[in-house]
Amino acid sequence: MNNSTFKSILIAVGMSFCIISAASAQKYSTKNGRISFFSETAAEKIEAQNTQVNSALDITTGDFVFKILIRGFEFEKALMQEHFNENYLESDKYPNSTFRGKVTNLKDINFTKDGKYNATVEGDLLIHGVTKKVSVKGTFEIKAGSVFADSKFTILIKDYGVKIPNTVINSISESLEIKVSVELKKLIN
């Protein structure tokens, strides 16, 4: 290896670091996003929220990911929370829920200009050990350098292998309305 090759490699390494730091400046993340879900039947209203949601967004690729600790969901009724973890979501076996997706209409969103943009995010939602493809509509609001992502969508409980016993079938609806609200801040390396 002659001297100039060695130099070139050094330059290459240096450049790739530059590229990386440029790329990471295009990443946004949070550790305290909010996800809540809601189910209502004539017999019972079930509501829970998790305010420790981890999420990251790469505005150059459109990659958008979430990681949620199931035990982080808080319920109005302590017993519901216990049953949610013990019997339904089995959080000992499946402690996390994740979403790996991509913003499909990335070109419609100008992350450098304040404003509200409609977005569609598609990807794999993992709940209770079962992965399903989902496509979710929501909004990105760019304000003061932060990205506020909001969405509301519905999932079917049975899609994720969560069994509802007959005795409580009147208390738990078949579908859950899920609300996502995260404030993503620019990641500084």
Place this chain on the structure above:
Amino acid sequence: MTKKLFALAVLTISTAWGQLYAQDLMDMLGDDKPKTEFAYATFKTTRVVNGQSIENPANGTLLFMISHHFGKINSGAYNFYGLDQSTIRLGLEYGLNDFVSIGIGRSSYEKTFDASLKAKILRQRSGESNMPLSISLYSDIVLNSMHWQHPERKTNYFTSRLAFTNQLLIARKFSNDLSLQLTPTFIHKNLVPTAKSQNDIFAVGFGGRYKLTQRLAVNAEYFYLLPGNTADTYVNSFSIGVDIETGGHVFQFHFTNAQPMFDRAFITETTGKWSKGDIYFGFNISRVFTVKKPKTFKN
């Protein structure tokens, strides 16, 4: 050659980093396990069968429990195998915070009122901090409110109606299915029927549950009286039953040789013998009500 090498190097390295970063977006979120995980739902409710379990009603939760024992199964067809008779206890328990709960109750057996306190001392946990066991302290006072047998007697003191139970509840949830509990018990009775009877009685309880399904568990409980006059006169209580959980209710159905349901009486005054068929069929039904909502749901 140098240029080619340069191009190759740039390509390889940036591709490698690029790929690393695509994966990293999820990895960047980290493995966000809770720092310490506390064991929960060691038992389904606040009773193993007749005796206390390590569970408290949750903070701000009111638990209403109806306990019922029918008569002895061996009491014959005339008594419809015990189903004609009944002993009941009605109780309320309330979780003052995450650690302490209080309770009151009334039993038809000897027209007894009870008041209790249960406090968590240690909680089983794993993670950054580890603790293999949960330990709680349970104390109660019971008041026998029956008319005096000899109302004319001058020594009918109010304090003579009282008895006290103190227990350490030592439990471990071994797995999702198996939980066991050891219950050292000290009972003091202010008044006892004979000079030979013990005022202070020690016993050890053994309890456990095994979950058959998510909502069905088998529970068993045995209280061993330490040698003494009480152990000679009375019988150790043994109970076995199932817990069925349906949303807000827990139904506990059981067979036991103890007629009463409060600690002093079923631990130290059980007379029924399993071998003779002195078995009572009974149940506890508990229902919880959320009185105080958690902070996050206040508005």
